Amino acid sequence: MIIKDSKRYVKEEFLTAKDVVEALKKRVRLIIASILTFTFITAVFVFFISTPKYEASVKLFAGKTEEVQSDYSDKELESYSSIINTYIELIKTRDFMNKIIDEVNLDTTPKALMNSLQFITKANTPIIEIRYVSSNPEVAEAVISAITENFEVSVKEVILNTYTKVVDSVEVSKLSQGRAAKIVLGGFIGLLIGFGIVFLLELLDDTVSKKGELEKVLSIPILGQVPLLEDENNNPTPSFIEAYRGIRTRLEYSSVDKKLNRKS
Numbered sequence: 667m668i669i670k671d672s673k674r675y676v677k678e679e680f681l682t683a684k685d686v687v688e689a690l691k692k693r694v695r696l697i698i699a700s701i702l703t704f705t706f707i708t709a710v711f712v713f714f715i716s717t718p719k720y721e722a723s724v725k726l727f728a729g730k731t732e733e734v735q736s737d738y739s740d741k742e743l744e745s746y747s748s749i750i751n752t753y754i755e756l757i758k759t760r761d762f763m764n765k766i767i768d769e770v771n772l773d774t775t776p777k778a779l780m781n782s783l784q785f786i787t788k789a790n791t792p793i794i795e796i797r798y799v800s801s802n803p804e805v806a807e808a809v810i811s812a813i814t815e816n817f818e819v820s821v822k823e824v825i826l827n828t829y830t831k832v833v834d835s836v837e838v839s840k841l842s843q844g845r846a847a848k849i850v851l852g853g854f855i856g857l858l859i860g861f862g863i864v865f866l867l868e869l870l871d872d873t874v875s876k877k878g879e880l881e882k883v884l885s886i887p888i889l890g891q892v893p894l895l896e897d898e899n900n901n902p903t904p905s906f907i908e909a910y911r912g913i914r915t916r917l918e919y920s921s922v923d924k925k926l927n928r929k930s
């Protein structure tokens with residue numbers, strides 16, 4: 667029996683390592699196209715669409731005198747550092763946030779503003795660093811400046827005989843966007859998606875492409891494979907003729923085997 671057309675069937679086995687390698691080789695162009703596409707999209711986003719971010723920061727001191735760590739014992743420093751948590755909670759109050767929003771004229775909510783702030787403290791020191799990130803450097807500076815001014819007033823109202831001081835004045839810096847890392851990440855995502863597409867196409871491909879698969883479908887041995895004629899006049903090629911000769915030879919041996927089996 668000679669089969670020229672592939673027959674559709676349902677694959678019952680999982681892909682083997684050899685099948686995976688062959689699938690990747692067969693669709694390597696698709697994988698490369700996926701990598702290049704996602705790398706290009708990421709590069710366009712990073713260079714032309716994404717908005718740069720600016721960070722404003724300030725360091726504040728709150729103690730009993732103007733001197734920072736001058737006349738303080740270890741016990742006093744530990745006591746003041748614990749009070750820092752009180753200062754942070756004071757800044758996080760809704761009333762304090764509303765003051766900042768009104769002064770800077772921000773279009774946001776107290777909760778959103780509070781979540782945008784970052785507080786950094788050091789052990790055994792009455793110093794607190796406050797950071798705020800915004801796409802507008804002027805807004806970032808205005809928010810930190812307003813927090814600094816209101817912090818000095820609010821602390822003295824809550825804790826008497828407290829001296830506040832700006833250790834490091836307000837500083838605005840542009841945050842690194844990590845363009846190279848993002849582009850590499852985009853290419854890696856493209857690689858993973860390319861692999862996923864290849865595996866999906868391979869699993870959904872229910873055509874017979876191998877001799878062993880065809881034998882399982884037909885439940886009979888395959889005597890040979892005949893290449894398709896690509897000549898417009900259907901002139902047989904040497905490989906075509908040789909394939910037919912091989913099939914004929916196998917048929918003859920098959921017939922001899924059957925006769926011998928009958929005699930025995």
